[in-house]
Amino acid sequence: MDFDLSREQMDIKKAAREFAEKEFPKIARECEEKEEVPRDLLKKGAELGFVGVFIPEAYGGAGLGFLEHALILEEFWRMDPGLGQQFCSLTFGSEELILFGTEEQKEKYLPRLTSGDALMGFAITEPDAGSDAASASTRAELIGESWVLNGNKVMIGNGSLADFILIFCLTDPDNPAKSHRHSVILVETNTPGYEADKILGKMGIRAADTANIFLSDVKVPKENLIGERGKGFYQLMAFFDRSRAYVSAHGVGLAQGALDLAIKHVKSRVQFGQKLAAFQVTQFKIAEMATKVELARTLTYRVCSMLDRGQVDSKLVAMAKWNAGRTAVEVVDEALQLHGGYGYMNDHDIERFYRAAKVLEIYEGTKEVEKIVIARRILGRF
Numbered sequence: 617m618d619f620d621l622s623r624e625q626m627d628i629k630k631a632a633r634e635f636a637e638k639e640f641p642k643i644a645r646e647c648e649e650k651e652e653v654p655r656d657l658l659k660k661g662a663e664l665g666f667v668g669v670f671i672p673e674a675y676g677g678a679g680l681g682f683l684e685h686a687l688i689l690e691e692f693w694r695m696d697p698g699l700g701q702q703f704c705s706l707t708f709g710s711e712e713l714i715l716f717g718t719e720e721q722k723e724k725y726l727p728r729l730t731s732g733d734a735l736m737g738f739a740i741t742e743p744d745a746g747s748d749a750a751s752a753s754t755r756a757e758l759i760g761e762s763w764v765l766n767g768n769k770v771m772i773g774n775g776s777l778a779d780f781i782l783i784f785c786l787t788d789p790d791n792p793a794k795s796h797r798h799s800v801i802l803v804e805t806n807t808p809g810y811e812a813d814k815i816l817g818k819m820g821i822r823a824a825d826t827a828n829i830f831l832s833d834v835k836v837p838k839e840n841l842i843g844e845r846g847k848g849f850y851q852l853m854a855f856f857d858r859s860r861a862y863v864s865a866h867g868v869g870l871a872q873g874a875l876d877l878a879i880k881h882v883k884s885r886v887q888f889g890q891k892l893a894a895f896q897v898t899q900f901k902i903a904e905m906a907t908k909v910e911l912a913r914t915l916t917y918r919v920c921s922m923l924d925r926g927q928v929d930s931k932l933v934a935m936a937k938w939n940a941g942r943t944a945v946e947v948v949d950e951a952l953q954l955h956g957g958y959g960y961m962n963d964h965d966i967e968r969f970y971r972a973a974k975v976l977e978i979y980e981g982t983k984e985v986e987k988i989v990i991a992r993r994i995l996g997r998f
């Protein structure tokens with residue numbers, strides 16, 4: 617077994633870290649307050665090659681893998697979770713196009729993402745269909761040569777910024793099998809009937825765009841179907857097997873960033889006549905936090921590396937995602953504790969990291985859903 621990153625992977629990680637260290641700190645707090653990220657920063661990141669590295673070279677990507685994508689996201693989240701999230705969501709859903717799109721669809725849409733000229737999103741969640749995605753009721757009817765979509769999606773990344781968005785929708789409501797009723801359809805957001813309502817005041821990662829979407833008689837060509845009609849649910853599961861792997865890197869990055877902040881603080885803060893770092897209880901906390909981060913990192917890299925070698929293991933991916941989310945929440949909690957009251961004030965970065973962490977146990981499958989996936993693979997279905 618080889619647990620080492622290649623020279624190229626180490627270089628990518630280092631370059632991502634240098635970019636984030638240079639660009640993020642000066643604007644992170646302002647982006648969180650204004651709830652937006654300057655487009656020129658996203659464009660700059662894309663031009664430097666940090667967006668969609670897993671997209672094949674034929675479609676403008678670097679032709680690398682999910683491990684390289686994860687390394688970049690880890691470093692971005694380490695410096696600022698909100699900016700890291702916005703960079704991640706630029707290509708969110710492109711995996712679906714790569715896996716199931718036609719040649720024309722890939723050529724038309726993917727190069728615009730890696731050049732930073734377009735943003736996308738993947739809209740699955742609805743008011744009455746969250747963890748139970750197969751209950752999605754947004755309807756798409758094939759009328760003549762067009763799909764006509766009606767419905768409501770909630771909490772969608774890039775909902776108000778995306779140039780095009782994938783909609784998980786109901787195309788075959790009469791199919792007796794619940795898992796054969798849905799499809800994935802691409803909607804260009806300038807199509808009449810598409811409306812987005814940006815959500816303001818999220819608990820954390822406020823810099824990243826999230827919106828509710830309303831589709832009212834949105835008419836798109838029938839060629840905008842991605843993959844096979846009625847196979848949307850299976851395509852969605854294939855997407856989650858990939859997205860959950862690199863979302864684990866969000867947790868690793870956030871936890872490492874929180875640990876970095878805690879180390880800096882305990883090495884400078886003096887109480888009872890000595891640095892906090894001199895108390896053995898502090899040393900034990902730092903040791904435990906660092907160990908948790910390393911464990912989460914190891915599993916994250918493993919599942920990403922497996923995907924890049926063509927091995928899809930939904931159970932391990934779910935383990936990585938659940939563990940990384942839990943690690944982030946636990947490590948940031950301890951990191952804030954080590955800051956004392958200062959950590960509770962919003963002029964200290966740890967407060968922003970603390971608010972950001974919780975989402976990692978909710979989106980891309982809640983921690984309970986991850987455990988359902990894991991247990992089902994171990995025990996079978998009951």
Ligand SMILES: Cc1cc2nc3c(=O)[nH]c(=O)nc-3n(C[C@H](O)[C@H](O)[C@H](O)COP(=O)(O)OP(=O)(O)OC[C@H]3O[C@@H](n4cnc5c(N)ncnc54)[C@H](O)[C@@H]3O)c2cc1C
Pocket residue numbers: 737738739740741745746747748770771772773774818826975978979980981982983984985
């Ligand atoms: C910042 C942010 C960004 C998001 N971005 C996107 C996006 O880009 N695209 C998108 O489609 N969605 C997005 N979401 C939505 C996210 O995927 C959902 O919030 C998530 O899937 C959970 O669905 P829900 O909120 O409806 O919770 P629910 O499904 O209602 O779950 C509520 C609670 O019940 C538990 N629960 C549900 N079912 C079971 C069960 N069978 N067994 C045990 N426990 C269960 C859950 O684990 C959870 O604890 C985003 C959410 C957030 C917060």
